[in-house]
Every structure is written in structure tokens, then in C-alpha cells.
Amino acid sequence: MADIGELRRLMRQLEDQLVVCMRCGMCQAVCPVFAQTGREADVARGKLVLLDGLMQAMLDDPRSVRERLQRCLLCGSCAANCPSGVNVLDIFLKARAILAGYLGLPPVKKAIFRRLLAHPRMLDRVVEFGAVFQKLFTRPVNEIVGTSCARFASPLLADRHFRTLAAVPFHRRHPSLDTPAGWSGLKVGFFVGCLVDKIFPNVAEAALRALEHHGVGVFLPEGQGCCGIPAVSSGDTRTFNDLVRYHLDKFDAADFDVLVTSCATCTSTIKKIWPSLCEEDLRARAQTLAARTMDIAQFLVQRAGSETATSRSANGRIITFHDSCHLKKSLGVFSEPRDLIRANAGYTLREMAAADDCCGMGGSFNLEHYGLSGRIGRLKRDHIAATGCEVVATGCPACMLQIADMLSQAGDRIAVKHPVEIYAESFSAR
Amino acid sequence: MLSQALIREFKTRVGEDAVFTDPADLLTYSYDAAPLQQVQPALVVRPAASESLRQAVRLCNQNGLALTVRGAGTNLSGGTVPLPGGVVIVTNALNRILEINSEDMYAVVEPGVVTAKFAAAAQAQGLFYPPDPGSQAVSTLGGNVAENAGGLRGLKYGVTRDYVMGLQFFDVDGELIKTGARTVKCATGYNLAGLLVGSEGTLGVFSQITLKLIPLPAAQRAMMAVFDHADRASETVSAIIAGHIVPATLEFMDNFTIRAVEDYSHAGLPVDAAALLLIEVDGHPAQVQEDADRVEALCRQHGAVSIRVARDSAERTKVWEARRSALSALAKLKPTLVLEDATVPRSKIPAMVKAVSEISREYRLSIGTFGHAGDGNLHPTILTDKRDKAEWERVEQAIAAIFDRALALGGTLSGEHGTGIAKACFLEKETSPATILYSQRIKKALDPNNILNPGKIIAAAS
Numbered sequence: 001m002a003d004i005g006e007l008r009r010l011m012r013q014l015e016d017q018l019v020v021c022m023r024c025g026m027c028q029a030v031c032p033v034f035a036q037t038g039r040e041a042d043v044a045r046g047k048l049v050l051l052d053g054l055m056q057a058m059l060d061d062p063r064s065v066r067e068r069l070q071r072c073l074l075c076g077s078c079a080a081n082c083p084s085g086v087n088v089l090d091i092f093l094k095a096r097a098i099l100a101g102y103l104g105l106p107p108v109k110k111a112i113f114r115r116l117l118a119h120p121r122m123l124d125r126v127v128e129f130g131a132v133f134q135k136l137f138t139r140p141v142n143e144i145v146g147t148s149c150a151r152f153a154s155p156l157l158a159d160r161h162f163r164t165l166a167a168v169p170f171h172r173r174h175p176s177l178d179t180p181a182g183w184s185g186l187k188v189g190f191f192v193g194c195l196v197d198k199i200f201p202n203v204a205e206a207a208l209r210a211l212e213h214h215g216v217g218v219f220l221p222e223g224q225g226c227c228g229i230p231a232v233s234s235g236d237t238r239t240f241n242d243l244v245r246y247h248l249d250k251f252d253a254a255d256f257d258v259l260v261t262s263c264a265t266c267t268s269t270i271k272k273i274w275p276s277l278c279e280e281d282l283r284a285r286a287q288t289l290a291a292r293t294m295d296i297a298q299f300l301v302q303r304a305g306s307e308t309a310t311s312r313s314a315n316g317r318i319i320t321f322h323d324s325c326h327l328k329k330s331l332g333v334f335s336e337p338r339d340l341i342r343a344n345a346g347y348t349l350r351e352m353a354a355a356d357d358c359c360g361m362g363g364s365f366n367l368e369h370y371g372l373s374g375r376i377g378r379l380k381r382d383h384i385a386a387t388g389c390e391v392v393a394t395g396c397p398a399c400m401l402q403i404a405d406m407l408s409q410a411g412d413r414i415a416v417k418h419p420v421e422i423y424a425e426s427f428s429a430r
Numbered sequence: 431m432l433s434q435a436l437i438r439e440f441k442t443r444v445g446e447d448a449v450f451t452d453p454a455d456l457l458t459y460s461y462d463a464a465p466l467q468q469v470q471p472a473l474v475v476r477p478a479a480s481e482s483l484r485q486a487v488r489l490c491n492q493n494g495l496a497l498t499v500r501g502a503g504t505n506l507s508g509g510t511v512p513l514p515g516g517v518v519i520v521t522n523a524l525n526r527i528l529e530i531n532s533e534d535m536y537a538v539v540e541p542g543v544v545t546a547k548f549a550a551a552a553q554a555q556g557l558f559y560p561p562d563p564g565s566q567a568v569s570t571l572g573g574n575v576a577e578n579a580g581g582l583r584g585l586k587y588g589v590t591r592d593y594v595m596g597l598q599f600f601d602v603d604g605e606l607i608k609t610g611a612r613t614v615k616c617a618t619g620y621n622l623a624g625l626l627v628g629s630e631g632t633l634g635v636f637s638q639i640t641l642k643l644i645p646l647p648a649a650q651r652a653m654m655a656v657f658d659h660a661d662r663a664s665e666t667v668s669a670i671i672a673g674h675i676v677p678a679t680l681e682f683m684d685n686f687t688i689r690a691v692e693d694y695s696h697a698g699l700p701v702d703a704a705a706l707l708l709i710e711v712d713g714h715p716a717q718v719q720e721d722a723d724r725v726e727a728l729c730r731q732h733g734a735v736s737i738r739v740a741r742d743s744a745e746r747t748k749v750w751e752a753r754r755s756a757l758s759a760l761a762k763l764k765p766t767l768v769l770e771d772a773t774v775p776r777s778k779i780p781a782m783v784k785a786v787s788e789i790s791r792e793y794r795l796s797i798g799t800f801g802h803a804g805d806g807n808l809h810p811t812i813l814t815d816k817r818d819k820a821e822w823e824r825v826e827q828a829i830a831a832i833f834d835r836a837l838a839l840g841g842t843l844s845g846e847h848g849t850g851i852a853k854a855c856f857l858e859k860e861t862s863p864a865t866i867l868y869s870q871r872i873k874k875a876l877d878p879n880n881i882l883n884p885g886k887i888i889a890a891a892s
Binding site (some may be wrong): 019020022023024025026028029040041046049050053057058059061062065067068083084085349 | 452453455457458460461462463465466468470476502503520522523544546565567568641757758761762765766768815816817818833
């Protein structure tokens with residue numbers, strides 16, 4: 001292990017960002033984890049104090065700081081509500097990277113990130129292998145939500161109700177595409193994202209149908225992988241940078257107007273985290289790509305001129321919408337996905353209470369703190385169920401997984417969809 | 431360092447998961463919202479029931495451990511900064527609203543209930559809990575009572591003190607003390623609640639609070655008056671009060687603050703205005719109409735360049751969003767923000783506004799002034815960077831100068847933030863050596879081991 005003085009020196013990089021926090025404590029009002037535990041170390045102010053304490057030698061155990069720093073959904077609620085504008089996510093991701101560099105990555109994470117995530121084709125092969133055999137280990141529990149659970153006690157799956165891997169992932173159906181701009185005169189690059197590719201290929205299919213409907217050409221390069229968020233949120237900047245470089249090489253020279261994704265987390269990672277945390281030699285390219293990256297709903301409404309609600313149907317199937325943190329709090333996108341839903345006259349949008357409260361997923365947070373994640377998720381489930389809806393839509397596949405788990409465990413018969421699926425239904429059905 | 435046996439004892443009595451000893455956890459309870467030195471406690475407990483709270487207090491007294499009660503840690507005078515080797519009792523797990531009685535218009539709460547959640551729960555029953563400190567979205571009612579917190583509505587509706595009907599609290603031995611009642615009138619016993627309100631955790635530990643509620647006002651009207659001289663705005667404040675009109679809120683914002691808010695929120699504020707008054711009257715619709723007309727006339731008489739009256743609730747919200755974002759907007763300019771709350775009799779507002787701008791020039795500091803001009807409680811807000819040692823010295827001198835000027839005008843050191851650590855050494859200036867001694871005797875009698883938040887309020891002269 002390196003010298004702790006070296007760690008402190010590295011932490012000094014964060015000093016100018018850390019001093020912005022004036023300790024007012026307003027983050028306590030919005031932090032989903034703090035709402036469950038009431039512990040100061042779980043809220044942004046406490047974590048910022050811990051980082052400051054490590055930097056100023058008031059603490060000498062970096063492990064205990066890392067352990068607390070990881071108890072965060074990275075939902076950005078605190079930053080969106082911060083009076084002094086502390087860039088909380090940027091600080092936390094950088095601190096996780098510094099601490100991982102100093103303490104090393106846990107071996108399991110290291111193996112997964114470096115051997116699998118960093119090599120998209122290898123990841124594809126392993127996941128396809130899993131898709132073939134998953135039926136041996138899982139059984140369906142709720143056909144409306146589309147979830148399964150473990151057949152045998154499994155430490156990894158625990159009591160989860162999960163969406164299984166797609167029998168045919170999206171990249172098998174559409175290995176690559178390069179269609180010219182149609183009547184809209186627009187062409188997009190399409191970043192698929194792991195969860196959409198491997199679990200929710202129908203979301204990407206719907207996105208392609210919508211783009212075609214609007215006369216938008218699509219550039220979809222072969223062999224796409226992960227946006228890097230699981231790696232960087234555990235502090236693995238090496239894998240993160242490998243992935244940023246890999247995808248910049250695929251996309252940034254290509255000729256298209258806008259890079260779109262149907263995953264709120266991928267969009268927010270590409271727009272916010274790539275340019276801020278990538279290596280210096282990639283920064284200019286990452287900034288250029290970030291500037292022309294959009295969420296699919298935002299693109300369809302703002303650029304492709306999707307027709308919004310001609311008739312606001314009052315007697316369609318009841319649908320409610322969950323604002324994913326990465327879409328609303330990080331990117332400020334919340335009206336466009338609703339516009340897409342309203343464009344389908346077969347549905348009536350009924351808002352849930354606290355639609356922008358975090359669902360508790362937080363990526364690896366759900367794996368490491370499943371109990372806490374579930375407590376937050378059940379609040380979301382209660383708000384969804386209280387609307388009496390048949391369908392809940394959300395713009396992030398990670399939220400879709402968490403919400404499906406919560407609904408299925410509660411025995412609800414509510415389908416979980418992406419807004420672009422609802423939108424595509426409206427013209428597929430015509 | 432506490433002995434393992436004592437830590438075990440705390441765990442047995444307060445709860446296994448309710449006791450924190452890891453240095454990382456302890457560090458997260460070493461501060462509040464005042465820009466002061468952090469002090470790490472030896473132990474933190476978070477009781478979830480009244481009985482465990484009582485046990486924690488008793489254990490502290492039996493072992494001579496300094497005890498600091500903490501709600502949300504939003505204190506602006508250092509009242510929740512613990513003592514070295516002391517114990518922090520966090521109250522946010524004691525967060526039940528025990529009763530909201532609509533017939534008799536009162537409520538009974540545990541100390542850890544969040545202010546804004548309580549106000550919303552009262553409003554859901556058509557009732558009004560007026561105290562609205564700036565931190566109400568997170569602050570606890572226990573903390574509000576211990577600090578006698580104020581807010582924007584102090585002028586017409588008073589402060590936390592005016593809503594405390596009764597208290598139950600533990601003395602240092604963990605005995606339950608009851609004072610006040612659920613009745614509008616109560617003339618039995620000493621007014622201990624009066625003593626405990628604003629005592630900053632130095633005399634007892636609250637377990638239950640009975641709060642007065644009032645009917646919601648039927649109508650409101652908000653307006654914004656623009657002035658090209660700060661003097662005219664502050665003279666208007668004095669004229670409104672002298673005219674015996676009592677708006678629900680009467681807020682002042684100087685040019686520095688206006689520009690900061692506009693840069694931050696683009697709300698359409700007039701950036702070349704020297705000062706703004708943001709005013710709201712409420713009550714019966716006919717009264718609201720009459721008061722609004724009179725206020726508008728007074729603003730014009732005293733030289734307002736323009737007056738914007740909010741025509742609907744959306745415009746009203748806009749007026750108050752501008753005011754509420756003042757602190758955020760200023761906070762974004764510099765890393766450290768020192769928010770003062772010296773308060774003067776309302777007729778002295780023009781003199782105080784002038785004094786602050788002189789101090790700002792004299793000590794070469796950026797000071798934004800905004801605040802509750804209608805109740806004499808301005809918030810001169812010094813923007814600085816604590817790491818700049820030379821400037822920090824000037825900040826400390828400027829704070830002392832602000833206090834001196836406020837006292838010279840017949841005012842007080844603190845309208846609503848409390849004495850805490852930050853103002854303890856100035857208290858004698860406002861009162862007298864005998865006052866401090868008298869207070870110390872009360873403290874000594876009630877807390878012979880000096881375990882209840884020692885060092886706060888009356889520490890300096892001892």
C-alpha cells in the first residue's frame with residue numbers, strides 16, 4: 001500500500017471543489033439514502049466532510065471513508081438541490097478513483113471490469129452463454145412485469161425478481177446499421193448500451209422504428225460496449241478510459257448530427273462524465289461528442305418534430321411515468337418523455353406522487369446494498385401502485401430493472417416500459 | 431477515549447445500531463452550518479424512543495460526559511458543535527407527530543420532526559404553523575425551539591417562542607419535567623418552557639413539544655417595490671411600521687444581493703435598482719385589499735420607482751423564489767459565507783443599512799445585505815474564503831463592528847440564529863456581567879456536572 005501522504009496529496013486535487021460546500025445541510029431534504037438511515041455519513045455533506053477530513057489528516061483510515069463513499073446512489077438529488085452548487089457527483093467519482101488507486105479494486109470487481117467490461121465482444125459472448133443456461137437457474141414469477149427469480153438459493157440473485165437476459169440480444173438482430181438521412185434530413189448515431197442490448201432489446205427496436213417513422217437515418221457501428229459507468233463509479237478509471245477511447249474511435253469520426261441513446265444513464269455518462277473524468281488526451285474529442293449527445297425522447301420531440309398529443313385521451317389505459325435521476329436531475333429532461341407517452345391516444349398519463357424521487361437502483365449500489373435499495377424502491381412502488389396504472393414507463397433501463405423487481409415482489413400486475421416503446425406502439429398499430 | 435464497558439453500556443441502553451464509535455462517523459458530527467473549528471465527539475447516539483433518549487442523558491451525567499443534542503445540524507452559531515470527548519445525541523429518529531388537534535388547534539411532536547413536514551401536515555388539516563426558518567426543509571422542531579428560530583414571517587406572526595405551549599424534557603438525571611399545557615391559558619408553576627426556549631441544549635433535553643397552530647389566512651397579496659436609493663427603501667420599511675400596518679413579510683434586498691440573485695436565477699430582477707422591498711400582506715380578503723393599497727401608496731410616497739403587484743399565485747411564487755434564492759446566489763460567489771443576524775428596532779433599519787455599507791468599505795469586504803427588514807432583522811452576509819488568513823482577520827473585525835453598531839442602535843446580537851459559540855464572547859456587551867453570572871447560577875443549579883452543551887451562550891465570562 002502506498003504512503004498515506006501520497007493519498008493526501010492526491011486528495012488535494014479536490015480541495016477547490018470541496019471548499020464550495022458551506023455545510024448548510026440542505027442535502028438532507030432530498031437524499032434518498034439519508035431518508036432511510038438518518039445518518040450524516042450517508043448524506044452529501046457528511047461525505048464531503050469525510051473527504052476533507054482525509055485530505056486534512058483528521059482521519060487516517062481511507063477504507064472507512066471509501067466504505068461510506070460507496071453508500072451513495074449517485075442520483076444527483078443533492079447536487080440538484082445544493083444552494084452553493086457543489087459538484088457532488090464529479091467530486092465523488094474522482095474521490096472513488098483516487099481511493100481505488102490507493103487501496104486497489106476489490107478482486108471480483110477488478111476481474112469483471114478489466115476482463116469483461118473492457119472487452120465488449122468478450123462480454124457479449126459470456127452473456128450469450130448465460131442467456132442459454134439461465135432457464136436452468138431461474139423460473140418466471142410474474143408474466144405481466146416479465147420477471148423471474150432464482151430456482152435455488154443464490155447469494156448473487158438473493159430474493160430478486162429480475163428480467164432475464166434476452167434470448168436474442170439487440171446486437172444479434174442488428175449487428176450494424178448505416179442508413180442515410182430520410183425526409184427529416186437528419187441522421188443519428190445510436191449508442192445502444194448494455195442493459196438495452198442484453199435485457200431490453202425491444203426498447204432499441206422501438207427507438208429504431210421511431211427514428212424510421214420520422215425519416216431519420218441511423219449510424220450504428222458494430223461491436224458496441226458499455227459506457228463505462230460501472231467501472232468509473234467503482235473508481236476503475238483505467239477500464240473507463242479504455243471504454244471511452246473505444247467508443248470515441250467508433251463514433252466521433254462518423255457523419256451524423258446527433259448521438260442518441262435510449263438509456264438515461266448512458267446519455268448522462270456520455271454527456272457529463274466522459275468529458276469530465278476521461279484522460280486529458282481524450283478530452284477534446286469527448287467534449288465534442290458530448291455536445292451532440294441527446295436522450296431519444298428529447299431528440300424525437302425537439303429535433304425530429306414528433307407529433308405531441310393530438311387528442312389527450314381520457315379513457316386510455318392508465319400509464320404513469322417515473323423520472324429517472326439521470327434524465328431529470330442530471331440532464332434536465334422531463335417533459336419530452338411525457339410528450340411521447342401522450343402522443344399515444346391509447347394511454348392516459350396519470351402522474352404519481354414524487355415522480356422524480358429516486359427508485360433506489362443506483363447501479364452497483366443495488367448489488368452492494370440490496371436491503372437499503374429495496375427500502376427506497378418500495379416507496380417508489382407504492383407511488384406507482386397508488387395511481388392504479390396498468391403500465392409504468394421510465395427512460396432508463398436500470399430504473400426499469402429496479403421497478404420491475406419491486407412491482408413483481410409486491411405481486412402487482414403492472415408492465416414496465418420505456419416511453420419510446422409506448423410512442424412506437426402508436427404508429428405501429430396504425 | 432471511552433472505555434469499552436461504557437460503550438457497551440450505551441449500546442445496551444440505547445440500542446446496538448444506535449451508537450456510533452467509528453472515527454469516520456464521529457467526524458460527520460463534528461460541525462454544524464457555522465464556519466467554526468470542527469470538534470470531534472467521542473461517541474454519537476441516535477435514540478429512536480423517548481426512553482432510550484432518557485437513558486442516554488442519564489449515562490452522560492453519571493459519567494461526566496459533555497452532551498450536545500443535534501437535530502439536523504443547521505445551526506448558524508455553533509450551538510451543535512460538540513465538546514472534545516463529548517457525546518452527540520442525534521434526535522432525527524425521534525420524528526413522530528404524535529397529535530394534530532384541529533378542534534383545539536395545537537399539535538404534539540417529538541423533537542426530531544422536520545419543520546417543513548410538520549407545517550405541511552398542519553396545512554393538510556387547514557391549520558398554519560408560521561415559523562419558517564431558512565433551513566425549514568431539513569431543520570427539526572427541537573432545534574427550532576432550542577434556538578428560538580425565526581423566519582420570514584416574524585413581523586406579523588412572531589417566532590418559534592410564540593408557538594410553544596408546552597414542553598416535556600429530561601433533566602440531567604433523566605427525570606421527566608413537564609411544563610405548559612394544551613390549553614390556551616396556563617398559569618401553573620414556573621414558566622419553564624419560557625426558560626428552555628432558546629436555551630440551546632444547556633438546560634435540558636426535549637422529549638415532547640406542544641405547539642400552537644392558527645387558522646390559515648384566507649388571502650394573500652405579494653408585491654415588489656423598486657428603489658434607486660437604499661435609504662428610501664429602508665425609510666419605507668420604517669414608514670410602513672409607523673403606519674401601523676403589519677405585513678406578513680417585509681423583506682429587503684440590497685443591490686449586491688439583487689445582482690447575485692439575477693445572475694443566478696434570471697428572474698427578471700432590476701439589476702440597477704439600489705434596493706428592493708418584497709412585501710406580502712395576508713388575512714381577510716377585504717383587509718388584504720386595504721393593506722395592499724396603503725402599502726403601495728406608502729412605497730410611492732417614499733420614492734419607489736416602480737411597484738409590481740403579483741396578480742396570481744404564479745407571480746407570487748416568483749417574488750418569493752427571488753427572495754429565497756438570495757442565500758444560494760450569494761453562496762455561489764465565494765467558498766465561505768458568514769451569515770450574520772444582528773437585529774435592531776425597526777425604526778433604526780435605515781441607520782443599520784448605512785452602517786453595514788460603511789463596514790463593508792472600511793474592512794474591504796464583499797457584504798450582501800438582505801433580510802427581514804420588517805422585524806429589524808437584517809442578514810449582512812460576508813463573502814470570503816476562510817483559507818485567506820488576512821481577509822479572515824478582517825472578517826472577524828467586521829463582525830465585531832456589526833455587533834457594536836447594532837448594540838449602539840439599541841439592538842441585539844442575534845435575532846434568530848442564537849448565541850452558540852460564535853457570539854458567546856460578545857454577550858456581556860449586550861447584557862451585563864451580572865446577567866452572565868445570574869445565568870451561570872441557573873445553569874450550575876440545574877446541571878451541577880456541567881454536562882449539558884457546556885461552552886455555549888454563557889461560557890465566555892466564566
